[in-house]
Amino acid sequence: MMNEILKIKGLKKSYGKRTVLSVKELSIEKGSVMAIIGPSGAGKSTLLRIINRLETPSAGEIVYFGDTKLTDQSGNIELQRKMTMVFQKPTLLDRSVYDNIAFGLKARKFEKVEIEKRVISALQTIGLLELKDQKARTLSGGEAQRVAFARALVLDPEIILLDEPTANLDPANVGMLEALIRKINLEKGTTVVIVTHNLLQAKRLATHVAFFYDGNLLEYGDMHRVLDDPIKDKTRDFVEGRMIY
Amino acid sequence: MLLEFWDAIKLLSNLDSGLAEIVLLTIYVSGSAVLLAALLGIPAGTWLGMQKQGKVKGLTRLVYTLMGLPPVVGGLIIYLLIRRQGLLGTFGFLYTPTAMIMAQFLLATPIVIGMTSVAVRSKGKNIHETLVSLGARKGLILRSIIWEARYGILGAVIAGFGRVVAEVGAVMMVGGNIEGKTRVMTTTIVLETRKGNFDFALALGLILLIVSFIFNVILYQIQQGGASDDE
Numbered sequence: 001m002m003n004e005i006l007k008i009k010g011l012k013k014s015y016g017k018r019t020v021l022s023v024k025e026l027s028i029e030k031g032s033v034m035a036i037i038g039p040s041g042a043g044k045s046t047l048l049r050i051i052n053r054l055e056t057p058s059a060g061e062i063v064y065f066g067d068t069k070l071t072d073q074s075g076n077i078e079l080q081r082k083m084t085m086v087f088q089k090p091t092l093l094d095r096s097v098y099d100n101i102a103f104g105l106k107a108r109k110f111e112k113v114e115i116e117k118r119v120i121s122a123l124q125t126i127g128l129l130e131l132k133d134q135k136a137r138t139l140s141g142g143e144a145q146r147v148a149f150a151r152a153l154v155l156d157p158e159i160i161l162l163d164e165p166t167a168n169l170d171p172a173n174v175g176m177l178e179a180l181i182r183k184i185n186l187e188k189g190t191t192v193v194i195v196t197h198n199l200l201q202a203k204r205l206a207t208h209v210a211f212f213y214d215g216n217l218l219e220y221g222d223m224h225r226v227l228d229d230p231i232k233d234k235t236r237d238f239v240e241g242r243m244i245y
Numbered sequence: 246m247l248l249e250f251w252d253a254i255k256l257l258s259n260l261d262s263g264l265a266e267i268v269l270l271t272i273y274v275s276g277s278a279v280l281l282a283a284l285l286g287i288p289a290g291t292w293l294g295m296q297k298q299g300k301v302k303g304l305t306r307l308v309y310t311l312m313g314l315p316p317v318v319g320g321l322i323i324y325l326l327i328r329r330q331g332l333l334g335t336f337g338f339l340y341t342p343t344a345m346i347m348a349q350f351l352l353a354t355p356i357v358i359g360m361t362s363v364a365v366r367s368k369g370k371n372i373h374e375t376l377v378s379l380g381a382r383k384g385l386i387l388r389s390i391i392w393e394a395r396y397g398i399l400g401a402v403i404a405g406f407g408r409v410v411a412e413v414g415a416v417m418m419v420g421g422n423i424e425g426k427t428r429v430m431t432t433t434i435v436l437e438t439r440k441g442n443f444d445f446a447l448a449l450g451l452i453l454l455i456v457s458f459i460f461n462v463i464l465y466q467i468q469q470g471g472a473s474d475d476e
Contacts, residue, residue, distance in 0.1 A: 052377075053377070054374050054378070077380065080377065080378075080380050081380035083378075084379060084380065087371075087374070087375070089371075090375075091372055091374075091375040093372070093389065094392075094393055103381070104380055104381070107376075107379065107380055107381040107382065107385055108380060151379065152378075152379075155379070155380065161378075
């Protein structure tokens with residue numbers, strides 16, 4: 001595949017004798033939106049955590065940006081800083097909304113003026129400018145997730161990893177965050193990898209889909225091809241709602 | 246009881262130099278012991294709290310056991326180390342405030358380590374992963390986790406201070422309760438109670454409470470300070 005930003009080869013994650021993830025090969029194209037779908041326990045979040053180097057794979061490798069091979073958690077902060085992750089349940093720090101969003105920029109030693117510019121712009125985008133001085137821990141679930149998004153977006157990452165980011169949100173917040181995902185993908189060319197249970201969300205957002213079942217990547221490709229005309233029976237069962245999980 | 250309490254209040258209002266010396270020595274000994282315990286215990290507890298639980302199971306159990314170390318046993322260990330024939334015998338620490346600090350340090354450190362590790366474990370994993378994904382370096386992650394767990398860590402330091410300022414066995418054993426040299430509030434309370442000077446003993450008890458209160462207020466103020474995100 002041309003222009004691939006992530007290439008995963010022979011990746012495995014095991015706990016003792018139990019293999020929870022096995023991916024023979026998966027390529028993610030630069031500027032694409034890859035939806036990782038599948039039932040619970042399929043290894044979707046584990047894959048995302050390995051890509052973000054929060055977990056070490058038992059075998060295999062990931063090639064980042066066509067040249068950087070790294071599968072362990074050691075070193076290379078510059079690689080880490082090219083991607084970021086938004087978790088299903090956001091962890092906000094015990095400080096103001098502003099300081100939470102500014103955290104990654106301060107860690108990168110951005111100038112104060114630039115930090116302020118980016119944070120204020122992000123606050124306007126997520127509609128929380130009036131709450132900038134409020135303690136982040138006092139926010140509602142939807143507001144907290146919007147702050148977590150803003151905190152990731154100000155970093156202008158090349159890859160954004162989203163682990164069921166809208167799973168616990170109301171439709172208004174889901175709509176706002178999906179619009180935001182589309183915006184950064186289209187305007188900035190950010191590659192998005194999103195784990196979701198929601199097939200409709202995958203259809204709304206994704207250009208590509210990867211289907212996981214029982215720790216294995218069964219198939220992946222163009223979104224319409226995988227969701228409308230799947231090759232594997234398990235994928236068909238899942239997209240047609242016959243798989244109970 | 247009320248009469249003794251009133252006499253104690255009167256004694257407090259006429260604080261003599263001998264009593265002031267005892268109070269100051271108590272603050273010096275327990276304050277130094279807790280400061281040293283915090284310097285070692287907070288980083289050690291943070292490290293312990295950030296490890297996978299299964300990996301440090303044995304070490305955690307050891308720390309928890311030492312949290313309940315009886316003061317006299319702590320005093321005995323230090324005594325054996327600093328007595329003339331002991332490993333540190335040549336330094337002449339026995340019956341000095343340094344010996345008392347060493348004994349109280351031994352008692353306070355496991356408490357600071359144990360309680361810090363619990364505070365960090367309860368916050369650490371999610372914060373660690375979030376900050377890694379935000380591209381923070383290890384030093385900043387560590388400082389941020391300590392900051393986020395500060396209430397628990399502060400509780401650990403307060404508990405450590407509470408333990409050592411109130412103990413009598415260890416300081417008696419290694420300090421010897423020598424007037425003007427190693428006599429602290431708890432050992433004086435024991436002595437004065439034995440002599441039947443209940444009002445004086447009670448006055449010291451009140452001062453002990455006030456010292457503890459002031460210590461807590463200071464730590465609370467420190468806790469209200471800010472943390473920097475700058476690397």
